[in-house]
Amino acid sequence: MLHYSKPIMLGLLLTFIAPSLTLAEEVVNLYSARKEKLIKPLLDRFTEETGIKVNLVTGKADALLQRLQSEGRNTPADMLITTDAGRLHRAKAAGVTQGVDSAALKQVVPESFRDPEGHWYGLSLRARPILYVKGKVDPTKLSTYEALIDPDWDNRICIRSSGNIYNQSLVASMIAANGAEATETWAKTFVNQFARPPKGGDRDQIKAAAAGQCDIAIANTYYLAGMLTSKDQGQRDAAAKLAVFWPNQQGRGAHVNVSGAAITKAAAHRENAIKLLEFLANPASQAWYAKTNGEYPVRADVEPGELLKSWGEFKMDRLNLQQLGLLNPDAVRLMDRVGWK
Amino acid sequence: MLVAIKRAAWPRLNIEPWSIGVLLIALLLAVPVVLVLSYLFEPAGEVWSHLVDTVLQDYVINSLLLMLGVAIGVLLLGVSTAWLTSMCQFPGRSVFEWALLLPMAIPAYIIAYTYTGLFDFAGPVQTLIRQWTGWGYGDYWFPEIRSIEGAALMLALVLYPYVYLLSRAAFLGQSICVLDVSRTLGNGPWRTFFHVALPLARPAIVAGLSLALMETLADYGTVQYFGVSTFTTGIFRTWYGLNNAAAAAQLSALLLLVVFALIIMEKVSRRQARYHHTSQRHQALTRFQLNARQSLMAFLICFGALFFGFILPAGQLLWWALTTAEESLDSRFLGLITHSLMLAGAASILALLLALFLSYGKRQQGGWPTLFAVRLAGMGYAIPGTVIAIGVMIPFAAFDNALDSWLRAQFGWSSGLLLSGTLVALIFAYLVRFLAVSLQTVEAGLGKIRPTMDEVARSMGTGSGEIVRRVHMPMLKGSLMTALLLVFVDVLKELPATLILRPFNYNTLAVRAYELASDERLADASYAALTIVIVGILPVILLSRTITRSRHAKSA
Numbered sequence: 001m002l003h004y005s006k007p008i009m010l011g012l013l014l015t016f017i018a019p020s021l022t023l024a025e026e027v028v029n030l031y032s033a034r035k036e037k038l039i040k041p042l043l044d045r046f047t048e049e050t051g052i053k054v055n056l057v058t059g060k061a062d063a064l065l066q067r068l069q070s071e072g073r074n075t076p077a078d079m080l081i082t083t084d085a086g087r088l089h090r091a092k093a094a095g096v097t098q099g100v101d102s103a104a105l106k107q108v109v110p111e112s113f114r115d116p117e118g119h120w121y122g123l124s125l126r127a128r129p130i131l132y133v134k135g136k137v138d139p140t141k142l143s144t145y146e147a148l149i150d151p152d153w154d155n156r157i158c159i160r161s162s163g164n165i166y167n168q169s170l171v172a173s174m175i176a177a178n179g180a181e182a183t184e185t186w187a188k189t190f191v192n193q194f195a196r197p198p199k200g201g202d203r204d205q206i207k208a209a210a211a212g213q214c215d216i217a218i219a220n221t222y223y224l225a226g227m228l229t230s231k232d233q234g235q236r237d238a239a240a241k242l243a244v245f246w247p248n249q250q251g252r253g254a255h256v257n258v259s260g261a262a263i264t265k266a267a268a269h270r271e272n273a274i275k276l277l278e279f280l281a282n283p284a285s286q287a288w289y290a291k292t293n294g295e296y297p298v299r300a301d302v303e304p305g306e307l308l309k310s311w312g313e314f315k316m317d318r319l320n321l322q323q324l325g326l327l328n329p330d331a332v333r334l335m336d337r338v339g340w341k
Numbered sequence: 342m343l344v345a346i347k348r349a350a351w352p353r354l355n356i357e358p359w360s361i362g363v364l365l366i367a368l369l370l371a372v373p374v375v376l377v378l379s380y381l382f383e384p385a386g387e388v389w390s391h392l393v394d395t396v397l398q399d400y401v402i403n404s405l406l407l408m409l410g411v412a413i414g415v416l417l418l419g420v421s422t423a424w425l426t427s428m429c430q431f432p433g434r435s436v437f438e439w440a441l442l443l444p445m446a447i448p449a450y451i452i453a454y455t456y457t458g459l460f461d462f463a464g465p466v467q468t469l470i471r472q473w474t475g476w477g478y479g480d481y482w483f484p485e486i487r488s489i490e491g492a493a494l495m496l497a498l499v500l501y502p503y504v505y506l507l508s509r510a511a512f513l514g515q516s517i518c519v520l521d522v523s524r525t526l527g528n529g530p531w532r533t534f535f536h537v538a539l540p541l542a543r544p545a546i547v548a549g550l551s552l553a554l555m556e557t558l559a560d561y562g563t564v565q566y567f568g569v570s571t572f573t574t575g576i577f578r579t580w581y582g583l584n585n586a587a588a589a590a591q592l593s594a595l596l597l598l599v600v601f602a603l604i605i606m607e608k609v610s611r612r613q614a615r616y617h618h619t620s621q622r623h624q625a626l627t628r629f630q631l632n633a634r635q636s637l638m639a640f641l642i643c644f645g646a647l648f649f650g651f652i653l654p655a656g657q658l659l660w661w662a663l664t665t666a667e668e669s670l671d672s673r674f675l676g677l678i679t680h681s682l683m684l685a686g687a688a689s690i691l692a693l694l695l696a697l698f699l700s701y702g703k704r705q706q707g708g709w710p711t712l713f714a715v716r717l718a719g720m721g722y723a724i725p726g727t728v729i730a731i732g733v734m735i736p737f738a739a740f741d742n743a744l745d746s747w748l749r750a751q752f753g754w755s756s757g758l759l760l761s762g763t764l765v766a767l768i769f770a771y772l773v774r775f776l777a778v779s780l781q782t783v784e785a786g787l788g789k790i791r792p793t794m795d796e797v798a799r800s801m802g803t804g805s806g807e808i809v810r811r812v813h814m815p816m817l818k819g820s821l822m823t824a825l826l827l828v829f830v831d832v833l834k835e836l837p838a839t840l841i842l843r844p845f846n847y848n849t850l851a852v853r854a855y856e857l858a859s860d861e862r863l864a865d866a867s868y869a870a871l872t873i874v875i876v877g878i879l880p881v882i883l884l885s886r887t888i889t890r891s892r893h894a895k896s897a
Contacts, residue, residue: 160568163579
C-alpha cells in the first residue's frame with residue numbers, strides 16, 4: 001500500500017512544483033474574488049481576441065488580499081478583482097496596488113466608481129434596493145431606507161445577517177450620508193422591525209417574502225434576476241411575487257456597490273493587465289455583466305438589458321465608494337452594538 | 342514497569358536521531374499554529390473592549406452550546422450504531438456496517454443547504470403543510486432548521502461517523518475473553534455494554550468525539566449560513582468586517598487554548614485508568630442475537646442515522662441535479678475529479694506516514710518536548726481552515742522571499758516564489774490541518790498494544806523493526822486504514838485552504854461546489870457535491886471491508 005517507486009515519487013514531486021514554472025508567453029495572472037463562473041467566459045473571450053493567456057485563482061477577497069500581501073514583490077498576480085469597493089480600498093491601503101492613468105478608463109468609468117488616484121476601477125454596479133411583495137405593500141408608502149423604521153413596517157422586513165458585506169456597505173453608506181449617531185439610532189429601531197432573526201443569503205430573503213414570512217426584503221437586484229431566469233419553477237414563481245422599489249430617489253439615491261479591479265504594485269505583466277482592465281470595461285463586456293448576472297453596467301452608454309430596464313431607471317448614490325471601505329469597520333461596530341445578528 | 346526502570350537507567354542526554362527527527366517534524370508542522378498563537382502578544386488596540394462589550398459573550402455561549410449539542414448527537418448516534426453493528430445480529434447489519442460511514446462524505450455546509458431547502462419556511466415541506474391546512478405564517482409551529490439546534494443537528498449528522506468508526510474499531514478489537522467473562526457472569530447486552538465494553542472503548546470514543554468537536558469549532562459554512570454567531574464567525578467578522586487581523590488571530594489563539602485545555606483535562610482524567618487488554622486471544626465473535634422487537638429497534642436506529650445523514654440530503658442533491666441544475670457534467674469535470682483525488686491521495690498517505698512516525702517517536706522516547714511538539718502539531722484541526730491556511734501562507738512566502746532576496750544579492754538571480762502557490766504549500770496545509778485526524782486514530786490503535794508486548798518480543802531478541810512489522814502492524818492495520826480514509830475524505834471536502842493556496846487554474850470538486858453554492862445557486866452546486874460523495878464512497882466501502890476482515894483474520 002505504501003510502496004512507491006522512485007520515478008513515481010519524482011513524477012509526483014514535479015507535478016507539485018511544475019505549476020509555479022510559467023513559460024515565457026503572453027500572460028496575465030489574476031486573483032479574483034469574482035466566482036469563476038462569473039468571470040471566466042469574459043477572460044476566454046479576452047484570450048481569443050488578444051492571444052494573451054489569463055491564469056486565474058478565485059477565492060475570498062480578504063484571503064486573496066492576504067496572499068498578495070505576504071507574497072510581496074514576488075507575487076505572480078498582476079490584477080486583483082473583488083466584488084465590493086471596500087476591499088479594493090483595503091488593497092490600496094495595504095500598498096499592494098498601483099495607480100493606472102488610463103484615459104480610456106477614466107472616460108467611461110464615472111468618478112464615484114473609481115479610485116481618485118486610479119488604483120482601482122469599478123466594472124459593474126450592484127444595486128441594493130427595497131423589494132416588496134406585490135399586493136401586500138403599497139409602494140407609495142415606501143420612500144427611503146431611513147423610513148423603514150416607520151411602525152408600518154414593524155415585523156415585516158427580511159434582511160440577511162450583518163456579517164455580510166452588502167449590509168455592511170449599506171450601513172457604511174448611511175453613516176456617510178447621515179452621520180454615525182443618526183445611523184445608530186436608526187439601526188436600533190431597524191433591527192426590531194425584522195420579521196425573523198437574520199439568516200440565509202439574499203435569495204432566502206426573497207423566498208421568505210414570497211412565502212409570506214415578511215412583506216419587504218432587502219436584496220441585491222442580481223439575485224432577483226437570477227431567480228427570475230432560473231430553471232427552477234419554484235424560484236421563478238417566488239421572485240415573480242416581488243417588485244423593485246428604488247429608495248431615496250428624492251435624496252442621495254439607492255445604494256450601489258461595485259465589483260472592480262486593481263493592478264498590483266508588483267505586476268510583472270502590467271501592460272497586459274491594463275489591456276484586460278480596459279477589455280472588461282468595453283461595451284461588449286459591460287453588456288455581458290447585465291445579461292449574465294443581472295448587474296448594472298458601470299458605463300452609462302451601455303444598455304442594461306430588458307429585465308433590468310423593466311425595473312425602471314433610478315438614481316444611484318454617488319458617494320465615492322472608497323468611503324465604503326473607510327467606514328466599514330464603523331458600520332460593523334455599530335451593528336454589533338445594536339444587536340444586528 | 343520494565344519500561345520505566347529501563348528508561349530511568351538510561352542517561353538523560355541520550356539523543357537519538359529518531360527523537361530529533363520527531364521533534365523537528367513536529368515543530369515544522371506546528372509552525373502555523375505557533376504563528377497564530379504568537380499574535381497573543383501583539384497589541385490589537387481597543388477593539389477588544391468593543392468585542393467584550395458587545396458580541397464576545399454571544400460567540401462564547403453559542404460555541405459552547407453548539408459543542409454540547411454536537412457532542413450529545415455524535416455520541417448517541419456514533420456509539421449506539423457502532424455497538425449494534427459490531428456486537429448484535431439483526432437484518433441489514435452487514436450493509437449498515439459500511440453505509441453508516443456515508444454521511445462523512447457530505448460537507449457540513451452542503452447538508453445545511455439541503456435541509457434548509459427542504460424544511461425552511463419557504464421549502465416544500467412547510468409549503469405543503471400550508472397548502473393542506475390553509476395556515477399562514479405564524480399559525481403553526483415547525484422546528485426552525487436555521488437555528489443553533491439545527492446547526493448542531495447538521496454537524497452531528499455528518500460528524501458522527503468519526504465516533505462510529507473509532508468506537509467500532511475499539512469494540513471489534515476488544516478481547517472476546519473480557520466480553521465472555523461478562524456474559525458468563527450473567528450480564529445481558531445492556532450491562533455488558535455499559536459496564537465492560539463502554540469503559541474499555543473510552544479512549545477511542547473520546548478520540549472520535551474530540552475530532553468531531555474540533556471540526557465543529559472550525560466550522561464556518563454551516564453556522565454562517567444559519568445566522569448563528571460563534572467564535573468562528575466572530576473571527577472572520579473581526580478580521581474582514583472590523584479589518585483587524587491581529588484581534589482575529591487572537592480570537593483564534595484563544596480558541597486554541599481552550600482546545601488545548603480540554604485535551605489536557607481529558608488526559609489527566611484518564612491518567613488513573615489503563616486500557617491495555619490483558620489478553621489478545623480472540624475467538625470467533627458471537628454476536629448478541631436480537632429478538633424481533635429488538636431487531637426492529639436496532640434497524641430503525643441505524644436506518645435513522647443513515648437516512649437523515651445521507652439518504653435525505655443526497656437525495657435532495659440528486660433531485661436538484663436532475664431537475665433544476667443549469668450546470669452539467671462537462672470535460673472539465675474530469676480534471677476536477679483528478680485534482681481532488683490526487684490531493685486527497687497524496688495528503689492522506691503523507692499524513693498517515695507522519696502520524697506513524699510521530700506516534701512511534703512519542704511511544705519510544707516521549708520526553709516532554711517531543712510530547713508537547715506533537716500535541717501542538719495536532720492542534721490545526723480546531724482552527725478555521727482559512728486561518729490555518731494563512732498560517733501556512735505567511736511562513737512559506739517569507740521563506741520564498743528571503744531566499745529570493747538572498748539569491749538576488751549573491752548571484753543577481755531571482756528565484757521568485759519557489760513554494761508559495763504550488764501544491765507543496767497546499768499539501769503542507771492539509772497536513773497541518775488534518776494531522777490530528779491521523780494522529781488520533783493511529784494513537785488510539787497504538788494505545789491498545791501493551792508496552793509489555795514489545796518487551797516480551799524484545800526479550801526474545803526481536804529487533805525494533807521486526808516488532809513493528811510482526812507484532813504491531815497486524816494489530817494496527819484497521820487503525821491505519823481508518824486514518825487513511827478519514828484524511829482522504831476530509832481533504833476531498835476541504836475548502837478554505839484549497840481555495841486560498843491553490844495554484845493558478847487549479848480547481849477541485851470542493852471549490853466548484855462552493856463557488857456555486859456561495860453564489861446561492863444550490864441546484865447548480867449539486868453535481869460537484871454529489872461527485873464528492875460518490876468519490877468518497879468507494880474508499881469508505883473498501884475501508885469498512887478491511888476492518889471487518891482484519892477482525893476475522895485475528896479471530897481465525
